[in-house]
Amino acid sequence: MISKTISKRGAIAAKTALRSDMDLFFEASGDLWDAKSNPDGKLPLNMAENNLSWEKLQEEMETVLKNNSIPDWVSNYTSPAGAPEFLESVSSYMNRYLCRFPVNSSELFAAAGCTAILELMAWVLCDEMDVAVIPAPSYPVYTQDINNKAKVERFDLVNHHEIDQLGNKEILSLDKLEETKSQLEKEGKRFKLLLLTNPDNPTGRIFTNGELDNISNWCIKNEIHLVVNEIYALSLIDTSHPLIANDYSYQLTFKSFSELMHLKESPYLHLIYGLSKDxxxxxxxxxxxxxKNELVLKALMNLNGPHMVSNLTQWLFSKILLNHDFLDSYITTNQKKLSRSYLTVVKTLKELNLPYIPARGSLFSWFDLGELLERNTKELETELWMSLYKEEGVLLTPADGFGHSKFGQFRLVHTYLQEEALVEAMKRIKRFVLKRRR
Ligand SMILES: Cc1ncc(COP(=O)(O)O)c(C=O)c1O
Known part of the structure; x- marks a missing residue:
């Protein structure tokens, strides 16, 4: 029965969880493992957060607050695109750390997290029922971000089933894009947006500049918007470490899409960045x-009232993003810690001979426990996921929602817990897999 106390769309929202593992995450976080005080506690590894370097940022923020008085503009409304002072700092930060070409602050727009950016971007670039194509596996919450309000449909482009079919192949071929476009057109649908994550969530793979060049030319030719989400741009792993160097058949340096945008000057090319992860x-x-699409920027500004970043946050970060000494040191140590936690995970995956995708960036390991499933079904995957949580207290994110054809794959966030807890989690995962194998 339809309730009279809520609208029809409100009722749909009440049934559409932001993500399926959120409640479990909070449950596990309330019973966190500690070697001494809670040795039987839980080890959540499903929230894409990096807690390895917070102390350093915290100290810097406290210094800024101690040494500066808060300017008057902070207590007033500011431009819906973002405070000019803040956008200038973002532009300077991007020029120094992300790209070689200048990103003009007039081509930047800020909102409350990439979640808000994604929702607004889908609204402004697509119409209802248009299709956003996303290579699988990919970030599950894109579904809600682009569909909850903008009603844009997600299409998961699957180009492999088993991890070892990937090899060092390109992530997305133009043939596959053409094929997808024809398939969608046959179904009477419109392919309006291609959404890529680089470095990728969950695989940690990186697109080469050549791939992105070809893909952007194809998108421009077909009048399809290409949005590259670089929220993990500086979360890069040292792939030259002897334990993992052989996982990569070629070395690859991350290059921001902003460089191609600068060269191509197209209204169809866009980039997302954020501070949540890096x-x-x-x-x-x-x-x-x-x-570089002025009309898009105007539309975003007119819609941004409910999503603006608080001025205090904008002011604080405008100071931090200009402090190059701090950032140089933060980024270097953060990448060292990130590489170390990735190695901790991969060491166990190698010992267990579990297939995984060698990551070059991001906060994740994406690996395959499919051998423990009798059949390739979502139900058996959920059962396995829950058994690992119930028996060992380790919480991962299951493949369901990532839009992939193979169940039994899992995403592990290696930056949520500190090293000692991560080591404990890997010990428990090992025990679980060995027990199941027996
Ligand atoms: C690919 C991707 N985009 C967007 C987000 C959300 O970011 P924010 O915290 O900026 O809303 C995440 C968070 O996990 C993500 O992985």
């Missing part, structure tokens, strides 16, 4: 959109 500051809610 600066481990998801609670501050800072997302950035970069585009």
């Amino acid at each position: 600066l481990g500051s998801s609670g501050f809610r800072v997302g950035i959109f970069h585009t």
Whole structure:
């Protein structure tokens, strides 16, 4: 029966969880493992957060607050695109750490996290029922971000089933894009947006500049918007470490899409960036959109009233993003810690001979426990996921929702817990897999 106390769309929202593992995450976080005080506690590894370097950022923020008085503009409304002072700092930060070409602050737009950016971007670039194509496996919450309000449909482009079919192949071929476009057109649908994550969530793979060049030419030719989400741009792993160097058949340096945008000057190319992951500051809610499409920027500004970043946050980060000494040191040590926690995970995956995708960036390991499923079904995957949680207290994110054809794959966030807890989690995963194998 339809309730009279809520609208029809409100009722749909009440049934559409932001993500399926959120409640479990909070349950596990309330009973966190500690070697001494809670040795039987839980080890959540499903929230894409980086807690490895917070102390360093915290100290810097406290210094800024101690040494500066808060300027008057902070207590007033500011431009819906973002405070000019803040956008200038973002532009300077991006020029120094992300790209070689200048990103003009007039081509930047800020909202409360990339979640808000994604929702607004889908609204402004697509119409209802248009299709956003996303290579699988990919970030599950894109579904809600683009569909809850903008009603844009997600299409998962699956180009492999088993991890070892991937090899060092390109992530997305133009043939596959053409095929997808024809398939969608046959179904009477419109392919309006291609959404890529680089470095990728969950695989940690990186697109080469050549791939992105070809893909952007194809998108421009077909009048399809290409949005590259670089929220993990500086979360890079040292792939030259002897334990993992052989996992990569070629070395690859991450290059921001902003460089191609600068060269091509197209209204169809856009970039997302944010501070949640690279600066481990998801609670501050800072997302950035970069585009050379003036009409899109205008539309975003007119819609941004409910999503603006608080001025205090904008002011604080405008100071931090200009402090190059701090950032140089933060980014270097953060990447060292990130590489170390990735190695901790991969060491166990190698010992267990479990297939995984060698990551070059992001906060994740994406690996395959499919051998423990009798059949490739969502139900058996859920059962396995829950058994690992109930028996060992380790919480991962299951493949369901990532839009992939193979169940039994899992995403592990290696930056949520500190090293000692991560080692404990890997010990428990090992025990679980060995027990199941027996
Ligand atoms: C690919 C991707 N985009 C967006 C987000 C959300 O970011 P924010 O905290 O800026 O809303 C996440 C968070 O996990 C993500 O992985």
